[in-house]
Amino acid sequence: MRAYLLVMLIAAAVTYLATPGARWVARRTNAISAVRARDVHLMPTPRLGGLAMLLGIVVAVVLASQMPFLEPVFATPQVLGIVGGAAIVCLLGWADDVWDLDWMTKLAGQILAAGFMALNQVQLTTLPTPGGLTIPSARLSLFVTILVVVVAMNAVNFVDGLDGLAAGIVAIGGTAFFLYTYSLTQQASPTDFASIATMVTAVLVGVCLGFLPHNFYPSHIFMGDSGSMVLGLVFAGAVISVTGQIDATVTDAVSGAQRAPLFIPLLLPLAVVLLPLLDMTLAVVRRLAAGKSPMAPDRMHLHHRMLALGHSHRRAVLILYVWTAVFAFGTVAFVEWRWQIVVSWLGVAIVVALVLTLGPLRTRGRFLDDDVASGTIPVAATVGASYPSSPTPDPKEQDVVRPDA
Template sequence: MRVYLLVMVVAAAVTFLLTPFSRWVALRVGAITAVRSRDVHTAPVPRLGGLGMTLGFAVAIVFASRMPFLEPVFADDQQAWAIVGGAAMVCALGFADDVWDLDWMTKLAGQVLAAGAMAFGGVSLITLPIGGLTIASPSLSLFATIFVVVLAMNAVNFVDGLDGLAAGIIAIGGSAFFLYSYLLTRQASSTDFSSLATLVMAALVGICVGFLPHNFHPARIFMGDSGSMVLGLLMAAAGIIVTGRIDPATINDPGTINRTQAFPAFLPIVLPFAVLLLPLLDMALAVLRRLARGKSPFAPDRMHLHHRMLALGHSHRRAVVILYVWTAVAAFGATALVLWPWRQVLLWTGVVAVVALVVTLGPLRTRLKILDDDGADDGAPADLVVDDPASPAPAPGAPAATSPSAAPERTAR
């Protein structure tokens, strides 16, 4: 554990120190996020934070490769370097997008190319730990790997809409994944605790922690696509290593792992989705919403989860912290299945989720109470009035009615 924590510290320190350099580069090349109609920030902010994060990850992996404890990770194959190469390719793609604003087809093609290169380097889905299912076709394995990696990259990119949100969510979810992978490694072997997935998660959490001081509200730099896509790729890579490279016999053998309590057979499948629950949910809702309106799934709007949190009345920081809590509930709730019986885990996870829901909807209750008090003071019914598009417009010269919806629209980046 101490070795992984040391790698995490190295990744955090290098990222923290290199992020000002990334900001300087962004200012020199003009990679600056202007204020748009859907944005929260009120002044232009440089992006390219992903440059420092990618360099921090690469330095952490090189540092780890020199440690005797982790020699088995680098001796078996080139998976670790394939992940570093994939991250570098995605960072270069994001760099180009942050500077020149690439169209979505070009970005998608670049994402597929990076995911494919990583798959050819050995990071690919081969087995699924459910009934010992094996993906026999190399073409199908390649397709499944590319799909998972591209999905994760875009999910993290979608949720990167508030200062500190994406980095914090991945840091929290990555910590849960790190804990699970480490415990799985210890349970599977009593002598060799080295694991590529655990190493990747340690470095991933480290670069997020190192970047957050520069990115938390009010942010001095955004991670940009060069950062969000790298985070998604690294999370997907670790998930593939755990989910698609694990020996099914290890999961299915009751003598090796206690399936009834410690390591349910389905957990390697569930945990990656639990870690990325908010990004995946936000992306799914956005795609369905836009397609239902006849728009491109990549068309921006102001209906993301973080936009809705602001619309409820939460401040910028409070909205981010609440989304952190929901990520922790899902990720650590799933990880808790490793340690405790599932009934006990579901009970406590449900209790925490109810508390989180009350906090999330708190401003709505306050709003309804204010409307109720205003209606009582005016002698009018205390019913909540919703703007009706079909209602007649006010007469010429009459003062416009005021309502919460008439306030200037807040923006979100």
């Protein structure tokens, strides 16, 4: 555990120290989020935080490769596949932030990055279900892998709409996934706790924690496409790499309620990215129903709805953190405790989250009001409201693939 925590700390420190440099590069290359009529933020803000995240990932992985404890992790090219894929989408996001690429070019770049991971053995060959569902052909395996990675990248990008939202959600969900993969490694290899998924998730959580001080409201820099796509790809890589640790040959001997934990490898990744996936799904359905392109930007994302309920910028972000923690840690709890106990406490947690979301915090008191942080007088929160000095990522960062960017 100490080695993983050290890797996490290195990733956080490098990302935190490199972020001012990423702001400088963003200004020099004109990678700035301009203010448009449909935006929430009112001040142009640099958006190349992904460069600092990538540097944090690379440095942490290089130093981890020198640790004897983690040496078995680098016996296969999987780590290279994940880091290389992250570098591809980071450069792709940088190019889009500077030159405003069309949606086909961006989708092609995402497929290229996912394909690079698959060529380096980061590929789904089985689905982690009780009984182990094997993907029948190499071509279908490649297709499913690319689909999972591309969906993960775009899901994180869709939810990146308020200061600190995407980084915080990935950090919280990644922590839950880290605890699960570490526990799984302990059970699978009692004498060797080295795990690709655990190390990669530790790095992922570290870069998010290192970036958050710069990105939480009021933000000084956005992660941009270069950051959101990196987070989605790295998390997908960790999820795919852990499926190889599931021994499907022992699942047939388990029956009844004991089979519930066997679904965790499939359910936990979904729980971690539940909010991004829900936001992306609702956006696509909403736009298609309105006769628009599924990638056309709008102001009806989950975070916009939180503002419309009356929450401040910071309060909306923290409540969405709570929802992420409820589902991610609630799913992990099924591994350690009986399902009856977990369901009971999960019900209580959901009620608390609902009270925070729909309760008196929306309209009463000044708890976590934005003017406390920014020194400004907040404007009433509506779907079309703007907060003074509130640098919120523009819809371009939320919708990776769109025709009218």
